[in-house]
Ligand SMILES: NC(=O)C1=CN([C@@H]2O[C@H](COP(=O)(O)OP(=O)(O)OC[C@H]3O[C@@H](n4cnc5c(N)ncnc54)[C@H](OP(=O)(O)O)[C@@H]3O)[C@@H](O)[C@H]2O)C=CC1
């Protein structure tokens with residue numbers, strides 16, 4: 001199943017499984033990327049903000065030197081919030097760190113602008129310690145700059161992350177290029193069906209982040225996940241990752257541990273009974289107001305997420 005791909009609205013094939021690299025420490029991530037690619041992964045998800053792109057690049061190089069072909073790897077990176085008025089500069093910095101001439105997909109990381117002239121390159125703060133955000137910035141202006149990047153050849157496709165229905169509708173009303181992807185937090189404890197359905201309707205591919213519940217993989221202990229895993233004799237991670245394949249999405253587990261990187265390649269077809277169990281779990285959490293969003297940085301911005309408004 002690791003060879004499974006989906007087709008983007010650009011015509012590119014995107015792998016169903018990719019390696020996440022957020023919080024993959026320097027000293028670990030080079031080996032993780034190299035090992036994953038040489039084990040059969042075909043997509044790596046990075047970002048300028050992860051501050052490890054040089055090591056991700058070293059991992060890519062090691063894999064290329066070992067015979068993996070650049071054209072067989074789908075490389076994703078993201079423009080960070082302090083570069084949302086300077087997206088080409090953001091892309092150039094990522095390409096330099098990665099040691100690449102192009103990426104396959106370049107994403108807007110969050111639909112906000114953090115002060116490009118603030119007191120830090122990535123996380124500028126105001127004197128009161130809160131994040132230095134330019135609240136007058138229109139996220140659609142960032143998208144208009146992203147659209148210009150396609151002609152440069154430095155990225156094959158452009159897309160967004162963390163877009164709610166409201167934000168996506170604002171973007172689509174003015175876009176010339178429909179985003180190829182919306183990368184969002186997605187798992188049975190945060191199904192985000194409204195946005196997944198809108199993406200499907202508009203031909204925007206969903207990439208699911210934090211599929212195990214982010215740091216420490218807490219969702220691997222969720223009761224229905226364990227039950228389905230026992231039924232099939234697989235790890236709970238297999239259930240959580242396979243959930244997205246059955247929904248038509250790409251999934252991005254992060255690990256720096258070789259056995260887990262390998263284990264996360266095991267994907268199965270969930271049957272209708274499994275899918276119903278996971279759907280019932282999502283419905284129950286929704287009804288009880290107990291949906292879990294694991295990644296919600298302190299931007300103090302209303303992103304239009306239904307579970308947070
Ligand atoms: N666009 C965005 O805003 C965001 C994008 N992302 C992307 O999605 C990726 C994945 O999300 P992330 O939040 O990192 O979290 P994940 O849900 O992928 O969980 C990662 C955690 O689970 C552990 N883990 C991985 N595999 C297994 C396994 N088989 N068994 C037990 N534990 C396991 C990892 O440990 P260890 O590494 O120690 O093995 C790590 O602690 C990110 O790395 C990033 O690329 C994530 C968040 C936001």
Ligand SMILES: O=C[C@H](O)[C@@H](O)[C@@H](O)[C@H](O)C(=O)O
Nearest residue numbers: 022047049050295296297298
């Ligand atoms: O991609 C992962 C997440 O979005 C991450 O980049 C942010 O949560 C960032 O650490 C922040 O604090 O704003």
